[in-house]
Amino acid sequence: EREHELEMREESVRMREDALAEEEASVRREHEVMIRLQGVESEVQEKFEILREHHSDEMNRVSAALTDKLKDMKRLKNSFDIIKTQNDDIKQQVCELTQQNKKLTSQNIKLKKRCENLQRKNDYNAQKKNTEKSFVQIQSKPIPQEKSPKVTVYKHCLSEITTLVLKVWSSFGSARSQLRHLVNTSEPRVLHISKENVGDNCLKVLPLLVEVVRHLPSFTSQPKHQLPYIRFIYWALHHLEDTHHALLSSTARRLGEELMRSSPSKQVMEMSSAFNSTLQSSIGGDGKTRINSFFRSSNHEVRMLSSLIILKTLHQVDMLAQVYDQLKQDLKDERCRETFLEYSATHAILPFMTYKTNKALVGSAVDVMLQMAMESPLLPSFLDLCSCEPWFRAVASCLRSATTEQSTLEKLSIILQKLSKIKSNKKLFDSFSLGRLLQDKHRECDPDNTFLSLNLRSILFNLNLIK
Numbered sequence: 472e473r474e475h476e477l478e479m480r481e482e483s484v485r486m487r488e489d490a491l492a493e494e495e496a497s498v499r500r501e502h503e504v505m506i507r508l509q510g511v512e513s514e515v516q517e518k519f520e521i522l523r524e525h526h527s528d529e530m531n532r533v534s535a536a537l538t539d540k541l542k543d544m545k546r547l548k549n550s551f552d553i554i555k556t557q558n559d560d561i562k563q564q565v566c567e568l569t570q571q572n573k574k575l576t577s578q579n580i581k582l583k584k585r586c587e588n589l590q591r592k593n594d595y596n597a598q599k600k601n602t603e604k605s606f607v608q609i610q611s612k613p614i615p616q617e618k619s620p621k622v623t624v625y626k627h628c629l630s631e632i633t634t635l636v637l638k639v640w641s642s643f644g645s646a647r648s649q650l651r652h653l654v655n656t657s658e659p660r661v662l663h664i665s666k667e668n669v670g671d672n673c674l675k676v677l678p679l680l681v682e683v684v685r686h687l688p689s690f691t692s693q694p695k696h697q698l699p700y701i702r703f704i705y706w707a708l709h710h711l712e713d714t715h716h717a718l719l720s721s722t723a724r725r726l727g728e729e730l731m732r733s734s735p736s737k738q739v740m741e742m743s744s745a746f747n748s749t750l751q752s753s754i755g756g757d758g759k760t761r762i763n764s765f766f767r768s769s770n771h772e773v774r775m776l777s778s779l780i781i782l783k784t785l786h787q788v789d790m791l792a793q794v795y796d797q798l799k800q801d802l803k804d805e806r807c808r809e810t811f812l813e814y815s816a817t818h819a820i821l822p823f824m825t826y827k828t829n830k831a832l833v834g835s836a837v838d839v840m841l842q843m844a845m846e847s848p849l850l851p852s853f854l855d856l857c858s859c860e861p862w863f864r865a866v867a868s869c870l871r872s873a874t875t876e877q878s879t880l881e882k883l884s885i886i887l888q889k890l891s892k893i894k895s896n897k898k899l900f901d902s903f904s905l906g907r908l909l910q911d912k913h914r915e916c917d918p919d920n921t922f923l924s925l926n927l928r929s930i931l932f933n934l935n936l937i938k
Contacts, residue, residue: 588719595678595722670716673707678722680704684729688764694773697765701776705814708783712818727784730765730777731794766797775801775810779819788829795835802842811843812852817862824865826872833869834879841882844889854889858896867903870912877920880912884926891933906934 683700691697704726711718765777778794778801785791801807810816822828823836843853856862866883869875887905890896900906913927931937 584717587717591674591678591719591722594675598679670711670714673711674716674718677704677707677718677726681722681725681729684726684765692764694768694770697768697770697773698776701765701773701780705776705780708780709818712783723784727781727790730781731785731790732765766794771801771804771807772810775807775816776814779814779816782819782823788832791823791832792835795832795839798839799835799842802839805847805849808843808847808849808853812849812856815856817856821861821865825868826874830874830876834876837869837879837882840886844886850889854893857886857890858893858899860899860902863899863903863905867905867908870905870908877923881920881923881926884923884930888926888929888933891930897934900934906931906936910936 680700680703684704687697687700708718708723710716765773766781768774768777774797778798781794782791802811817840820836820839823832824840825833828836840857844850866887869879869883887909891900909927909930913924913931916924916927918924928937
């Protein structure tokens with residue numbers, strides 16, 4: 472048993488020795504591993520330090536580059552702000568220069584017109600001086616007692632002016648029917664020489680005709696002596712408007728005032744009474760001093776043309792109102808209506824149908840148009856004369872005006888209703904948006920105003936805008 476126990480202890484000691492050997496070997500291995508790990512750690516630490524230093528250097532480099540970039544961006548931003556400010560300043564300067572250029576251009580145009588007017592005035596004064604010189608020369612010559620130097624001068628001037636009028640008059644064309652188409656049509660103008668040349672001649676002649684218009688009624692009352700001058704003035708004024716020539720405002724005003732004057736001036740009356748018998752033989756007058764002339768004439772054609780010229784030359788509302796009253800009275804006569812159409816007088820009325828005109832004159836102008844639109848054999852000719860762009864433009868302007876009275880709208884609706892029956896006028900209604908305007912007027916129309924409502928509906932129906 473003792474031996475068995477010893478063997479057991481020896482076996483136990485051997486096992487412990489083996490376990491301790493294994494533990495020692497394990498500890499040795501772990502120690503070796505620790506030693507190796509310590510070497511690796513030191514290497515890692517060294518590499519980490521290297522990487523950290525490299526990262527630090529890289530960060531410093533990137534920070535420096537970023538700082539440089541930020542400086543560049545700031546410099547670019549400052550440059551952009553400066554350029555933007557300069558650009559805004561240049562734009563402002565361009566706008567100011569543009570406005571200044573427009574202003575200077577407008578002033579230049581006005582100065583040119585002023586120079587042209589002064590040149591015409593100078594030419595007129597030169598002509599007047601020449602006439603005065605001729606008068607002085609004639610006065611210095613011995614003359615028979617039965618004749619007067621004033622009459623001689625007047626006859627000489629009248630002869631010269633008449634020759635010049637005939638020269639310019641021949642430039643308009645060979646027939647008056649050609650001249651009618653110059654008004655309110657889009658057809659080519661029928662003139663045989665340069666429009667500018669005719670316009671310049673008209674500008675030279677019209678100031679001289681003021682004196683003719685002033686003196687002529689004192690020596691003759693026959694329409695055959697007055698009509699040629701009145702016709703020339705009428706067509707000359709229209710030609711100047713058509714070619715955009717600027718007539719001297721004082722000349723136009725004097726023409727209108729002389730035609731409006733009911734009787735000759737005192738000086739002219741004295742000259743007429745003293746020398747009427749002498750001048751009568753030269754111009755074929757009737758030897759009677761004329762009290763009422765031109766606008767007050769008993770001849771309907773002279774009176775009509777004088778009225779139309781006054782409408783073109785004067786701007787005083789009271790005088791224009793008198794002219795319109797006379798026109799409305801004259802147009803009750805069929806002969807005056809024929810004269811109205813013969814001279815295409817609508818173009819003298821149209822400027823008074825726009826929104827810029829005095830409200831009272833708009834009503835008068837529409838009244839004249841309405842009288843011409845009444846049922847008569849001349850109605851188709853009048854409607855044909857109104858079927859043009861200027862007429863529709865004026866009516867569109869009148870309808871768009873906020874100050875147009877209800878009565879004026881009713882009168883216009885009568886004329887437009889007749890014009891809408893002409894198929895070719897549909898394009899003109901469309902061109903000036905009259906269909907849309909009339910639709911708006913129809914919607915705004917008072918239901919109690921049956922007359923206007925029916926007329927508007929009829930127009931819209933003729934234009935195929937309602938069913």
